[in-house]
Amino acid sequence: MESVLRxxxxxxxxxxxxxSIQRGYGFGLIGNIIVGICGAVVGEYLFNLLGLWATGLLxxxxxxxxxxxxxxxxxxxxxxA
Numbered sequence: 001m002e003s004v005l006r007x008x009x010x011x012x013x014x015x016x017x018x019x020s021i022q023r024g025y026g027f028g029l030i031g032n033i034i035v036g037i038c039g040a041v042v043g044e045y046l047f048n049l050l051g052l053w054a055t056g057l058l059x060x061x062x063x064x065x066x067x068x069x070x071x072x073x074x075x076x077x078x079x080x081a
Contacts, residue, residue, distance in 0.1 A: 011035075
């Protein structure tokens with residue numbers, strides 16, 4: 001249960017950070033959690049592809065934020081297309 005709660009908190013923070021970095025993408029708390037969790041999956045995939053790994057709370061937050069930024073960039077691209 002603790003790991004699920006930790007993932008939700010990391011996801012919420014990562015989604016909020018990504019939404020703050022890419023202006024105009026605030027989805028509210030629930031939306032930020034979803035973007036952050038999906039971003040963590042995308043970030044983990046990208047980090048593994050590049051041969052990088054993230055450890056600890058800060059590393060996982062960085063990985064999730066990078067993934068969320070990529071996810072938001074993809075959403076932005078698809079919206080314009």
